[in-house]
Amino acid sequence: MISEMLIKLWNNGLIQRGVWETLYMTVLSTAFAYVLGLPLGVILHITDRGGICPNRWINRILGFVVNFFRSIPCIILMVAMIPVARLILHTSLGNGAVIVTLVIAAAPYVARMVESSLKEVPAGVIEAAQSMGCSSLQIIFHVLLPEAKPSLIHGCVISTVTILGYTALAATLGGTGLGQIAIIYGHQRSNDDIIWLCVLLIVAIVQLIQIVGTQIARRTDKRIK
Helix, strand or coil: CHHHHHHHHCCHHHHHHHHHHHHHHHHHHHHHHHHHHHHHHHHHHHHHCCCCCCCHHHHHHHHHHHHHHHCCCHHHHHHHHHHHHHHHHHHCCCCHHHHHHHHHHHHHHHHHHHHHHHCCHHHHHHHHHHHHHCCCHHHHHHHHHHHHHHHHHHHEEEEEEHHHHHHHHHHHHHCCCCCHHHHHHHHCCCCHHHHHHHHHHHHHHHHHHHHHHHHHHHHCCCCCC
């Protein structure tokens, strides 16, 4: 039987607002994470041994920094980055501060996803571009990124779903959304139906992201006719 609390939350629009807040935190955090993570992933790839601009020291230092942040559990890293959010936004409260911590937590993960996608580009394609006299920037923007586009899109879908999971953890730091509703109105008040509704809504969002991302990747994959 549906609880009175669930009906009240729905009638007050709190559930609908939770869905919207979860979506915009996920989208903004993913976008900014790629603003940081995409260049990092490209640099990691091109400076690696066998890359178009091999540089052992840059690759090792940058790789250490990325691995350092990736090795810290997400919730701990988000707590540790609260002072950074306060420095940027002059507050450690609200979804804005949560998005800052989400971006910092997700960017290293995105960087490794991008690096992995770029490694799938056949070496012969890069060698052909080099033999034609293309510069490093031309190879990056006209060969590496376009050729890796389907894999990059698949990686973006995985990253988006991962960040969506982070938004639920962010509820413990004062963030809103479905995670906050599940914790405050569901877990703390022993309303299992509210918890399961939030779970089902998050699952629906994940399925939507997966379906849209897969369709876009298929349309950009030249190997699929």
